[in-house]
Amino acid sequence: MEILIRIKDFHGHASGILHGFELPSADEFDVDIDLNLTRKQTNKVKELLKDKNHYRLIGKNKTFDYLPETNRKSDPTVMYKLPFRIVRFKITDDTYEVVVTNLDRTKFSPQTLKELYFKRWGIETSFRDLKYTIGLLHFHSKKVEYILQEIYARLIMYNFSEIITQHVIIKKRNRKYDYKVNFSVAAHICRQFFLGKVTPPNIEALIARHITPIRPGRSRPRNMSEKTSVSFMYRVA
Numbered sequence: 001m002e003i004l005i006r007i008k009d010f011h012g013h014a015s016g017i018l019h020g021f022e023l024p025s026a027d028e029f030d031v032d033i034d035l036n037l038t039r040k041q042t043n044k045v046k047e048l049l050k051d052k053n054h055y056r057l058i059g060k061n062k063t064f065d066y067l068p069e070t071n072r073k074s075d076p077t078v079m080y081k082l083p084f085r086i087v088r089f090k091i092t093d094d095t096y097e098v099v100v101t102n103l104d105r106t107k108f109s110p111q112t113l114k115e116l117y118f119k120r121w122g123i124e125t126s127f128r129d130l131k132y133t134i135g136l137l138h139f140h141s142k143k144v145e146y147i148l149q150e151i152y153a154r155l156i157m158y159n160f161s162e163i164i165t166q167h168v169i170i171k172k173r174n175r176k177y178d179y180k181v182n183f184s185v186a187a188h189i190c191r192q193f194f195l196g197k198v199t200p201p202n203i204e205a206l207i208a209r210h211i212t213p214i215r216p217g218r219s220r221p222r223n224m225s226e227k228t229s230v231s232f233m234y235r236v237a
Helices: 043-048 110-117 121-133 142-164 183-195 200-208 232-236
Strands: 005-007 029-038 055-057 080-089 097-100 178-181 211-214
Touching: 005 110, 029 178, 043 055, 080 178, 080 211, 110 121, 121 142, 142 183, 142 200, 178 183, 183 200
Parallel strands: 029 055
Antiparallel strands: 005 097, 029 080, 080 097, 178 211
16 A cells, blocks of 8 residues: 655654654655564563664554564564655745655655645645535534444535536636635535525525635645544533
């Protein structure tokens, strides 16, 4: 399986995947890491663990299916090899991103990975709309089959809203920016259609009234925060 994962930059973060690795001091780099993971804690292994770029200990309380959960003293030391690349590249004049990948260096240069990184934006915005606009962030059910029902219902709602918005015609005028449909408003109008409050001929016309400018090159800082579970009691508030 090929992966390309964006991770926390080591600048300003004391934790994360990069914590503990000895990496170049350069702003941009492409480093191969040949990591060996183990649960064993013998004296020999403890010496190996001093090389943090090649050996890591997996705690007993951590789920990792590729290593035995328990180790008797007489058991042989089992290592799981995990090779990957850590690539850091510039995305603006003063910001950088770090990715972890197992893609072949000869076929995927840092510049190619940078291009792949920018292509993820459409996927991320789709998940954002699905979670926040459509409402897939929290569930009302407790049973698995009902949670799945909620997921499928929201996926159908998202796909329906996307199909409708793609057919909305935005009139071109003498404007500074190009415009696109406001998906949040469009999803609300589609929801009203399912409730019988909006008739079919009026859906696209209503959506076309709510458009937002497309400002190329605009970006927002990543606000990293921990997510906590939400109690079912929020439904009675």
